[in-house]
Amino acid sequence: MTLRSAGNPTSIVPTRPASAPSSLCGRDDETLALEDFLPYRLARAAEMVSKQFAAHYREQYGLTRPEWRTLATIGQFDRITATEIGRHSSMHKTKVSRAVRALEQRNWIARTDDPVDRRIEHIVLTREGKRHYRELVRMARDYEARLVRMLGTTGAKHLETGLGAIETELPGD
Amino acid sequence: MTLRSAGNPTSIVPTRPASAPSSLCGRDDETLALEDFLPYRLARAAEMVSKQFAAHYREQYGLTRPEWRTLATIGQFDRITATEIGRHSSMHKTKVSRAVRALEQRNWIARTDDPVDRRIEHIVLTREGKRHYRELVRMARDYEARLVRMLGTTGAKHLETGLGAIETELPGD
DNA sequence: GGAAAACCGTTACATCCGCAACGAGTTCGA
DNA sequence: TCGAACTCGTTGCGGATGTAACGGTTTTCC
Numbered sequence: 430m431t432l433r434s435a436g437n438p439t440s441i442v443p444t445r446p447a448s449a450p451s452s453l454c455g456r457d458d459e460t461l462a463l464e465d466f467l468p469y470r471l472a473r474a475a476e477m478v479s480k481q482f483a484a485h486y487r488e489q490y491g492l493t494r495p496e497w498r499t500l501a502t503i504g505q506f507d508r509i510t511a512t513e514i515g516r517h518s519s520m521h522k523t524k525v526s527r528a529v530r531a532l533e534q535r536n537w538i539a540r541t542d543d544p545v546d547r548r549i550e551h552i553v554l555t556r557e558g559k560r561h562y563r564e565l566v567r568m569a570r571d572y573e574a575r576l577v578r579m580l581g582t583t584g585a586k587h588l589e590t591g592l593g594a595i596e597t598e599l600p601g602d
Numbered sequence: 603m604t605l606r607s608a609g610n611p612t613s614i615v616p617t618r619p620a621s622a623p624s625s626l627c628g629r630d631d632e633t634l635a636l637e638d639f640l641p642y643r644l645a646r647a648a649e650m651v652s653k654q655f656a657a658h659y660r661e662q663y664g665l666t667r668p669e670w671r672t673l674a675t676i677g678q679f680d681r682i683t684a685t686e687i688g689r690h691s692s693m694h695k696t697k698v699s700r701a702v703r704a705l706e707q708r709n710w711i712a713r714t715d716d717p718v719d720r721r722i723e724h725i726v727l728t729r730e731g732k733r734h735y736r737e738l739v740r741m742a743r744d745y746e747a748r749l750v751r752m753l754g755t756t757g758a759k760h761l762e763t764g765l766g767a768i769e770t771e772l773p774g775d
Numbered sequence: 776g777g778a779a780a781a782c783c784g785t786t787a788c789a790t791c792c793g794c795a796a797c798g799a800g801t802t803c804g805a
Numbered sequence: 806t807c808g809a810a811c812t813c814g815t816t817g818c819g820g821a822t823g824t825a826a827c828g829g830t831t832t833t834c835c
Contacts, residue, residue, distance in 0.1 A: 461739045463674045463691060467746050467762070468648075468655045473692050474768040475641075475648035481772065482641045493791090501636045511814060518636060519646050521793060526815060548800045548813040566634045573640050580767040588764025589640070594757030595647040599654065666821085684784060694823060699785060721783040721830045 482572050486565060495520060497565070499528040500554075503538060504562040508551050537561060655745050659738060668693060670738070672701040676711060677735040681724050710734060 463469050479494070486492045492500070498518040503509055505517075515525045529552060532538045537558030543549040554562055577585040636642050652667070659665045665673070671691040676682055678690075688698045702725060705711045710731030716722040727735055750758040 459736055459739065460678055461674055461742055463671065463678055466674075466742060467749060467758075468651045469671070469674075469691075470765045470769070471644075471648045471761075472652050474765050474772075475644045476692070477768065477772045478641045479645050495791095498636065498642070501634055501639075501642075505633055505636055512812085518642075519649070522814070523793065523816085524791090527791090530815095546801070546813085550814075563632060566632065569634055569639060576640060579771045580764070581771075584764055584767030584771075585640075587760040588644075588767065591753070591757055591761025591764050592643045592647050594753040594761065595650065596643070598752045598754075598757075599647075599650045668821090685782085695784070696786085696823065697821090700821085703785095719783085719831070723784075 478576065482569075482576075485568055485572060489568075490561065490565070492565075493528070493531075495524045495528040496531055499525060500532060500537065500558070500562055500565065501569075503532075503552055503554055504559070504566070508553050510549050510551060514552070532558070651749065655742075655749075658741055658745060662741070663734065663738070665738075666701070666704075668697045668701040669704055672698060673705060673710065673731070673735055673738065674742075676705075676725055676727055677732070677739070681726050683722050683724060687725070705731070 483494055483497070486497050498520060499514055502514045502518045506513075509517075511525050511529055512522065514520070514529070515522045518525075520528075529538065529540075533540065535558075536555055538552050539555050540550045540552055543551060580588065656667055656670070659670050671693060672687055675687045675691045679686075682690075684695065684698050684702055687693070687702070688695045691698075693701075702711065702713075706713065708731075709728055711725050712728050713723045713725050716724060753761065
């Protein structure tokens with residue numbers, strides 16, 4: 430039949446054996462090792478980290494990921510519009526709209542109309558919102574520090590370099 | 603008032619000014635720069651790459667991301683079960699179930715019952731499925747090569763090192 | 776031998792998401 | 806000056822997703 434990638438299909442998970450050096454020897458031109466494919470590895474890594482971090486603010490505050498990003502953006506700039514939130518946090522405007530409404534219902538943010546351009550509304554943190562924002566920032570810093578420690582200083586440094594390359598070379602949106 | 607992150611809220615996008623050295627000088631303990639936060643950067647990078655790559659197989663074949671991953675996994679091993687697909691491609695079993703059905707309706711895959719364990723069904727590529735798989739593998743290799751070229755050899759190498767650290771240090775699921 | 780637990784793949788349901796369209800407001804240009 | 810084009814934020818809608826439950830099957834363990 431056709432050529433089989435790994436010997437034992439019942440214990441698949443990492444399955445590196447067949448794809449270790451990836452060039453000479455095997456010459457497996459027909460097959461792609463998904464676990465070595467850069468876009469997949471990137472997506473998987475992001476998902477793992479994101480999920481691990483999300484567990485923190487979800488358990489403690491019941492925040493969703495869009496809500497966390499929105500809060501983080503509003504806290505970073507005080508007084509900001511929905512469109513700017515979307516641009517800064519790479520989120521679709523409908524996602525922002527829904528997250529803002531959710532945060533408003535918690536009384537973590539408040540909106541004010543712009544006196545000159547009445548299409549715009551400015552968003553600010555309430556006192557309560559600021560308090561929770563500070564806690565969440567501390568939590569985020571803690572997680573990031575733990576993550577860097579897990580990855581090792583060089584691992585983290587290399588990751589940041591690689592991400593920097595993507596950020597500068599890929600189309601922003 | 604509170605301290606403002608960047609000077610000009612109307613031109614926000616990268617907003618590096620306020621967070622460049624990130625330690626001394628500013629002492630911005632209260633605020634987190636989202637664009638410097640590792641989980642966010644990772645998620646954003648993955649999303650950009652994934653979207654750019656997905657555009658290829660979506661335009662040419664109308665495949666979804668779960669379908670592409672499923673196809674890639676089936677092609678990598680010939681004859682595999684749905685559970686194993688999920689484990690190998692980091693997808694939820696319902697995602698796999700739906701992707702498999704979609705691929706079956708295209709006549710790209712076929713299922714056979716296991717003679718001894720009747721809970722299991724083995725999935726294989728049809729002749730047509732193999733043909734498209736080979737084309738998609740070529741497309742994937744091309745994209746990956748282009749991506750590495752965009753990132754530069756060192757950028758890509760560093761990215762791979764960083765991803766390797768995540769893969770070995772983070773909980774698999 | 777047989778009940779309980781575990782496993783496989785599917786599906787009902789609630790939720791999330793982005794596209795497209797909307798009303799309201801502003802800017803542009805003839 | 807007035808209408809076309811654009812912007813802002815919201816929402817209807819269809820499609821995608823994960824949770825929980827399901828029927829069918831196998832394994833475990835008493």
